[in-house]
Amino acid sequence: MIEVSGLTKTYGPKRAVDDISFQAPPGSVTGFLGPNGAGKSTTMRMIMGLDRPDSGTATIEGKPLADHVAPMRAAGALLEAKSVTPGRTARNHLRVLAASHGIGRRRVDEVIQMTGLDTVANKRVKGFSLGMGQRLGIATAMLGDPSTLIMDEPVNGLDPDGVLWVRNLARQFAAEGRTVLLSSHLMSEVQLTADRVVVIGKGRILADASIAEFTAQAASGAVTVRTSDDEQFAEIVGAEGARATRTSEALVVDGLEPPRIAHLAVGAGLDLHELVKTNATLEEAYLSLTADAVEYHATAQEGAAR
Ligand SMILES: Nc1ncnc2c1ncn2[C@@H]1O[C@H](COP(=O)(O)OP(=O)(O)OP(=O)(O)O)[C@@H](O)[C@H]1O
Numbered sequence: 576m577i578e579v580s581g582l583t584k585t586y587g588p589k590r591a592v593d594d595i596s597f598q599a600p601p602g603s604v605t606g607f608l609g610p611n612g613a614g615k616s617t618t619m620r621m622i623m624g625l626d627r628p629d630s631g632t633a634t635i636e637g638k639p640l641a642d643h644v645a646p647m648r649a650a651g652a653l654l655e656a657k658s659v660t661p662g663r664t665a666r667n668h669l670r671v672l673a674a675s676h677g678i679g680r681r682r683v684d685e686v687i688q689m690t691g692l693d694t695v696a697n698k699r700v701k702g703f704s705l706g707m708g709q710r711l712g713i714a715t716a717m718l719g720d721p722s723t724l725i726m727d728e729p730v731n732g733l734d735p736d737g738v739l740w741v742r743n744l745a746r747q748f749a750a751e752g753r754t755v756l757l758s759s760h761l762m763s764e765v766q767l768t769a770d771r772v773v774v775i776g777k778g779r780i781l782a783d784a785s786i787a788e789f790t791a792q793a794a795s796g797a798v799t800v801r802t803s804d805d806e807q808f809a810e811i812v813g814a815e816g817a818r819a820t821r822t823s824e825a826l827v828v829d830g831l832e833p834p835r836i837a838h839l840a841v842g843a844g845l846d847l848h849e850l851v852k853t854n855a856t857l858e859e860a861y862l863s864l865t866a867d868a869v870e871y872h873a874t875a876q877e878g879a880a881r
Pocket of ligand 1: 617
């Protein structure tokens with residue numbers, strides 16, 4: 576369990592994190608989302624005790640990470656800034672770290688295997704690709720077999736196979752009752768990986784909900800209907816006070832729930848060919864929520880495809 580309470584961090588005039596509180600419960604994957612510069616990495620660094628908050632607290636299993644007897648067993652993190660000595664091999668990097676935390680060499684071999692680094696474990700880290708570096712970062716995070724795993728942009732630079740692997744790893748960790756907090760800008764991936772989302776914008780919490788709740792909030796509630804006579808059915812729906820818009824292929828009904836729509840169609844003796852409530856995707860929900868919190872806008876290019 577990660578608990579963040581009233582956490583605030585200012586860099587000069589910039590309030591990077593502004594009085595945020597949220598929990599990442601055990602047994603689930605919490606997606607940590609927000610536009611560039613929203614404060615995600617700063618928050619993760621404070622949870623890991625790498626940045627000192629101006630005020631507020633961040634705890635793991637009830638206490639700050641630094642107060643744990645074996646911090647690497649409490650939490651492991653893949654953060655953006657890597658602290659790997661480039662001249663070392665991946666295996667040596669892991670061995671040095673393991674030795675300084677009382678972790679045996681067998682665990683080093685295990686995490687090398689788990690992260691698919693076997694063939695490059697004896698190569699110097701400075702020659703690593705972005706994806707191999709990510710895998711080594713994840714291997715480092717897992718070294719202590721931690722109960723909490725924090726990953727900042729874990730799929731950054733990974734090939735599709737690696738993306739799937741991170742998704743399965745996160746899901747497996749959660750299934751084992753551990754806590755997973757991960758940030759990502761890939762909404763489709765978060766939708767597949769996370770159970771819950773915490774959305775942050777300009778240092779403040781914008782949403783804290785399950786994926787289902789979060790996307791339901793953004794859904795228009797419209798229902799797509801096709802019947803044996805859409806023109807007649809549009810009138811029936813209109814008489815009920817709902818709005819029916821005809822598209823080339825169907826009717827889009829606003830203001831009635833599917834069971835009522837089905838009841839009306841059957842009552843009018845019409846065949847019902849389609850009845851679908853439209854759900855927003857995580858990306859649509861995210862974009863509509865964060866529209867005002869985006870700090871770095873791209874401007875449309877002259878001559879760009881329209
Ligand atoms: N060490 C620092 N010194 C000064 N400003 C910083 C520092 N670290 C972060 N900031 C500022 O704090 C704000 C939050 O940054 P942070 O890296 O936490 O955002 P983020 O949500 O992780 O963004 P991204 O998605 O781009 O990684 C930004 O405006 C950033 O410029």
